[in-house]
Structures are given as structure tokens and as C-alpha cells.
Amino acid sequence: MEKLDREWVELLQEAKDLGLSLEDVKKFLESCE
Known part of the structure; x- marks a missing residue:
């Protein structure tokens, strides 16, 4: 989960x-979903 958070920050x-x-x-x- 932490890796995902870091990717979000980037x-x-x-x-x-x-x-x-x-x-x-x-x-x-939303348009990607």
C-alpha cells in the first residue's frame, strides 16, 4: 500500500x-475507468 501512495504522490x-x-x-x- 505504501508503494501505491508513493506512486500517487509522484x-x-x-x-x-x-x-x-x-x-x-x-x-x-474517472474518464479512464
Whole structure:
């Protein structure tokens, strides 16, 4: 579970670097399901 958390942190960091908001990330994940 800890590994997953670390991957999430990295994913969110990358999203922030790209200028994406948390809402954008949520929408993206929902569209992937």
C-alpha cells in the first residue's frame, strides 16, 4: 500500500508541474475507468 501512495504522490507532483489541478486529475481518472 505504501508503494501505491508513493506512486500517487509522484503522479500528483507531475500533474502539478503540468499545471493540472486536483479536479483535472480526478476527471482524468474517472474518464479512464
